[in-house]
Amino acid sequence: MFADLHLHTSFSDGTYSPEELTSHGQRLGFGALALTDHDTLEGCARMGRACGTAGIEFIAGTELTAEQDGTELHILGYLVDTQDAKLLAEIARFQAVRQERIREMVARLNEAHVPLKVESVFALANCKAPGRPHVARALVQAGLCGSLDEAFDRYLKKHRPAWVPKFKMSAADAIDLIHQAGGVAVMAHPGLNHADDSIPGMVEAGLDGLECFHTKHSTATSEHYLEMADRFNVLVTGGSDCHGMNKGKPLIGTVKLPYEHVVKLKARAAERRAAATTEASSP
Numbered sequence: 688m689f690a691d692l693h694l695h696t697s698f699s700d701g702t703y704s705p706e707e708l709t710s711h712g713q714r715l716g717f718g719a720l721a722l723t724d725h726d727t728l729e730g731c732a733r734m735g736r737a738c739g740t741a742g743i744e745f746i747a748g749t750e751l752t753a754e755q756d757g758t759e760l761h762i763l764g765y766l767v768d769t770q771d772a773k774l775l776a777e778i779a780r781f782q783a784v785r786q787e788r789i790r791e792m793v794a795r796l797n798e799a800h801v802p803l804k805v806e807s808v809f810a811l812a813n814c815k816a817p818g819r820p821h822v823a824r825a826l827v828q829a830g831l832c833g834s835l836d837e838a839f840d841r842y843l844k845k846h847r848p849a850w851v852p853k854f855k856m857s858a859a860d861a862i863d864l865i866h867q868a869g870g871v872a873v874m875a876h877p878g879l880n881h882a883d884d885s886i887p888g889m890v891e892a893g894l895d896g897l898e899c900f901h902t903k904h905s906t907a908t909s910e911h912y913l914e915m916a917d918r919f920n921v922l923v924t925g926g927s928d929c930h931g932m933n934k935g936k937p938l939i940g941t942v943k944l945p946y947e948h949v950v951k952l953k954a955r956a957a958e959r960r961a962a963a964t965t966e967a968s969s970p
């Protein structure tokens with residue numbers, strides 16, 4: 688039995704609905720799926736229902752945008768309580784930052800004489816956690832760019848005219864936030880971040896795992912992080928990071944994580960919750 692623990696829907700920058708994503712998972716024979724939309728938990732309820740109907744185990748999650756030593760890092764939070772008030776409040780704050788950033792990006796595009804309307808981006812995004820991919824799609828839809836890659840290369844990448852930095856929480860705060868919501872914190876796609884030096888400190892701060900398997904990790908990269916996970920005694924996870932039809936072909940199916948890692952993930956979450964309960968009830 689296999690799992691994909693890194694998936695996006697149209698509740699962030701993916702193109703599939705939770706139901707569409709689940710049916711792809713079912714077609715591919717997955718036994719467990721986790722939804723990890725950027726800075727939101729909105730799609731979890733629908734994805735949970737769809738997976739229930741399809742006989743697939745569902746793991747609620749999110750991919751929080753954080754920062755460590757000046758580098759953007761993505762922290763996956765699994766098995767969090769999707770109704771946790773503090774987590775929801777923090778997420779709402781980061782969604783507001785994302786929405787404000789869209790306005791600023793469009794203002795900069797307009798200054799650069801690219802006549803994109805901010806309403807068109809929000810209409811297209813139609814979610815609380817909009818990001819650069821939505822601006823890119825709106826640019827293509829308006830005929831202002833020929834492709835998503837062109838939109839990023841010309842305008843949206845770091846140091847390009849419409850790039851706007853994003854306020855981020857520290858990785859340690861993201862880890863704490865996930866833990867207090869009963870979840871398990873995993874560093875997403877470490878091979879894309881070049882932040883290996885930050886890993887020991889993050890493990891010290893309570894990081895529970897490394898996403899060793901990812902579509903963009905080579906075999907050597909996966910092996911490197913498997914070795915690190917073993918050395919630091921943290922969990923191993925993996926997922927496709929499928930964003931739907933954004934880049935021609937959906938990525939779901941490219942990473943098949945053996946189910947034993949899901950068993951360990953659930954055990955870690957149970958341990959964390961038991962420890963929190965003991966702490967809360969001790970005098």
Ligand code: AMP
Nearest residue numbers: 700725817818819820835836839840930
């Ligand atoms: P944001 O969180 O708004 O900064 O957007 C980051 C997201 O944009 C990532 O999660 C990717 O899905 C996507 N992305 C980043 N760089 C590119 C690129 N060069 N081409 C297409 N999508 C990209």
Ligand code: FE
Nearest residue numbers: 695700725930
């Ligand atoms: Fe994304």
Ligand code: FE
Nearest residue numbers: 750761875876
């Ligand atoms: Fe990511």
Ligand code: ZN
Nearest residue numbers: 693695750928
């Ligand atoms: Zn992702």
